[in-house]
Amino acid sequence: MPKMLINGILRDKPAQSDGRFHRLPSPFRGWISSDAEANFPAASGRYHLYMSKACPWCHGVDLVLALKGLRDLLSITWMDPVMSEDGWVIDxxxxxxxxxxxxxxxxxxVYRRAEPAYTGAISVPVLLDKHxxxxxSTDSADIMRMLxxxxxxxxxxxxCPTAFAAEIDRLAEIIQAPIRNGVYRVGFATTQxxxxxxxxxxxxxLDIVEAVLNTRRFLAGxxxxxxxxxxxxxxxxxxPVYVTHFKIDRKRIKDYPALSRYLADFAQQPGVAETIDLQHTRAHYFLSHRNINPSGIIPIGPEPGNIVADMTKGAA
Known part of the structure; x- marks a missing residue:
């Protein structure tokens, strides 16, 4: 049973009566700013991230660090691939x-130390001010934008260049609920x-994004x-994960020509390959969600050469 903190006490997360997966909003919405007078000014070594290599929300943050060369400015604590009954375990x-x-x-x-009476989800990423x-913040979109x-x-x-900002925000809205959160809404649904x-x-x-990528190399340009x-x-x-684990088996990404081309193209961008750990990721999903996979069997999955090796061939 997933856990949350209620008044600082670890409890089972209440089940949803409608059978739908509902993601709890982040109550932490602070902001690191380039303004030296800000509450959280940009400063090397001051901030810390709690991250998981399996989590797609963390992966987005890690991609920002990689593509912008920011890894030396923040310290990171990584999670173990397998969650316990008490939630994320620190590696x-x-x-x-x-x-x-x-x-x-x-x-x-970490949550309880920062806010002893905290009530809410225990999620990654977490951005902490060490001072x-x-x-x-625990909102991945905010963390990506502020970094x-x-x-x-x-x-x-x-x-997020100004010339593309409106299109970036428009597309982010299109992919957020039906795709990024949608795979979880499918996988954790408890009613037909x-x-x-x-x-x-x-x-x-996915059909909408496929159409966009038929005319563009990347989403916004x-x-x-x-x-x-x-x-x-x-x-x-x-x-390698959602098709089997979350019962999303009508079509795979490899069945979409534009999405497949895009996935391989993006994987070959400088710095991206080092953010990918599919062995860790598959272990997390198949061994952590025992309500979905009670036996803890890790399926054989697609041939590795068809996923990472081919995508990252020639990556810098």
């Missing part, structure tokens, strides 16, 4: 003793009605932008 083998954060065992301890101990704008350098690419509603919306969304960093992690996990 002790990769913990950085020099990061300046407590060596916790579970992610919920104050405050959680700045793009806070650490300004003319040599670093802008992932909820499943049917979500699965049709998912494939309708000729170069990768923020919205590509949001879609790519979901597409990457689709065939």
């Amino acid at each position: 002790q083998s990769s913990f950085d003793e020099t990061a300046g954060v407590a060596r916790d065992r579970y992610l919920y301890q 104050s101990g405050q959680i700045i 793009n704008t806070a650490f300004v350098d003319a040599a670093i690419p802008d992932l 009605e909820a499943y049917d509603e979500a699965i049709h919306q998912l494939y309708e969304g 000729p170069m990768p932008t923020e919205v590509d960093l949001k879609l790519f992690p979901t597409l990457l996990r689709f065939d």
